[in-house]
Amino acid sequence: MRVLDFDHCLEHLEPGQQDEYFRGLSLGAEVDLRGTTLSGELVGRLVDAVGSIDGRRAEFGRADFAETRFPGLAVFEDVTFFDADFTDAVFASAVRFDKAGFRDSASFLRSRFAGSVTFEGASFEQTTFEDTRFGGRVSFENAKFETDLSFSRGFPDLVSFEGAEFAGEAGFGSLRFDGRAVFRGAKFHGGARFAEARFLDCADFHGADFTTAESFGPVTAEQLIFGRATFRRRMLVDAEAPVMDCSETRFEEGATLRLGARSAVALQRTFFGKASTVMGTASVTSVEGTDVADVVFTDIDLANCRFTGAHHLDKLRLEGACTFGSYRNRQVLAEERAWRADRTAPVGPRRIADLYRQLRKAQEDSKNEPGAADFYYGEMEMRRHSPATPWSERFILHLYWLVSGYGLRALRALATLAVLIAVVSTSIWLGGFKTTPAFGDTLIYVAQSTVSLDTKLATLPKELTPFGEVLRLVMRVLGPLLLGLTLLAVRNRVKR
Template identity: 55%
Template structure:
């Protein structure tokens, strides 16, 4: 195969020509000394496909040392070179370096090295441990590289004039990887990277770049899309100051994000958390998405602070406690196979079509649930949440829903009302028919009655009757009765209205008796007492009243003896419905 460079003339060696038609590895001792003597600090080096042993590396580094004792290279090309044993480039400086498809059989040290320009380890093979601890890197490409040993980036700084580019796409780390105290100031790509051992990003900082992208916004991003972590993964105490994505990543064991901060958008779409996912005391300033994520063994998520959290289509296979302080939590179509305890503060929660496999609780003193549409709520308990905006239409087993504590509904008409009723009254485009709203009230009323909350059930009964009264599907005769029932007593729930109706009835009857109830005209006070006594079916003892009634008076007396006790009964019924426990 023709090489794109002049190769060594010894046998089948394809190492880059250095001198006398030979590569560095095949030079005689004297020729090798002459080659190294000709190098100066900042010299370019071309050693492609060359076989390098520790002694050659040591002599090469010594040849380019400056007065401070640090090796300084210009452009270095080690593409497809083979480092048989230990390769030590500690404290060396490189203007740019190409190690594409290089093979490192033993340990490699780039500790405190300065890698300026572009450094490529694409498709490289590392057989031993690798250390970049304390190094400074501007642009690093490790795509498809294979690291079989431990890898350390402790206290490394990745920066190029405030902007760096890191590519670890399709890289494979065979053992532990450390990024302790690392500062990243630019794009970092770990897409499709495989971490077979433990991986730690302790106290690293992912800073936002000052470079502005053509599409608008800052061009700093961190990608772990499709990355695979087979061992423990630690991201404790980190700062992600730009866009961060773990979409489709897989964590085989525990992953720890404790104390980390995400200042921009964070995406965990379709991530599989095989072990425990620890997000204690994490802060998400931007929108955060766990859509389609799978939590295999997680039992606790949080406490976290976030502006918006989304768990749409997420699957929690074990019982979990979600503790969050956020503005909005979207759990639409999320699956909680063993149940969940949602402890939310200052948040609105969407539970549309969520699945609760076991008894679950949603609790929060300053939280609101916005939707339960399409959700089976048989095993759900709502405690101390605001339900004024909650949509119940389409919920299953609504009569089994348990509402405890200080749960509030909208109350524009001095009663608890559903959002569906208010939408119908305001003629909203999304409003459902009154008959369907009546069904929602009926089911919620039964749920309250089963939990012995009669006062709470009373409002739902009132709402049910209101929707029946207004429904076109209700027969006109029944609607007429309901209108009358509403008018005189508020469906047996308004005691003052029933008393007021009784007072009006007594006043009218008194006037009627005065005008034509008796054959003679008694005093007004006596007539009022007579009507009041007739209302409660008592015989009058007043001697001053005439004994004989006119036919009209007999009819009014009969009406009062029927309607009076009825209205008194409705008054007592309304009081009972409000105080019964």
């Protein structure tokens, strides 16, 4: 594009003619450099010429750089544009728009940035980035967007919107982020569209503030960070990320976290202001310090979840196929597995027993009697191993565990009963009667004594020795007790 009053474009003017052109510019000048090739030196002279009056920063009126090519470093720092057009512009090297102000409209439609580009601290009133292509790192740190903003192409390298403020709707839907995407401390006052976005690296929203947004996703990411972020409306988060950090995140009106199969979410000290649901065939790794009174877990893997320090665990609702870790064919908490691997673990048996007690009630309220039975077993196990438990109580618990598995192991109770019948039968046969009967008759007699029945055998002696009376009394007490423990164990396993 030829420069006004000259026969050539700015790049091909004689040095004297270039000087004359720049001398004619002043604050608020309108420039039309469409299709021109502007070196880094020419950009610098242009900015200096427009901002030369009284040392004020450069302010362009209408600035038309459509189809302009910038082969070298282009620096537009602290420049204000009133109606800027960079449509189809090509930036072959790095470009800096730090602290630039784009008033009225600004268009980067179909622009191409081959190198890094920074808009740090820039402000945009009405800007178009449709079909803009970025080839290097991009930074919009602390930028302000006063109206809706959307991108239609992805980012091949790191992109940062740290501290950025979006007054309107922010559109990042269906984009691919090949590098790290940083939105730390960003403020989304309007909607935040990330539907179908793919983050191949980390998506960092640490400390971000979502004022009116009500949904996020569905998105996929290798790492998704919402630590200390705030969601002020009820939120639907639909995401799949092997590492998802929601520690100290605030869901002020509650949330539904719909997680993909590969997801693992940390919920330490997370605030759920109202009833919330965490669902999907994913895993939760921690709820330490979180009040879970109004939280529902649906089909969640809790095998590696740390519950220590959580509040109102007894009110946590577990629905669907929520699973825990396994130890000797029973469900166990991650804290117990860690303690069994290292007896000096920071969370010991006494605290683990408290966790089991609270979660047992949660399982009972969910009508999951088998799950509640496993947690009762875990609670008894931790009490039996806890140094804080009095020795007399620990002795009783050892016996309770040995003979029936705390009333939860039917085969163990039956085996104990069988051994007891065999021992007592042998003892009575040898010295329980004043005359020695057949061993088979003695066995029947002892078995009947177990259920408090009188024998009808005519061949059995009628008189017992004092030793035999003691053994009969033992069977009439312990026999029904062991039978009762057997039936109780069966009931706890089949009841729903």
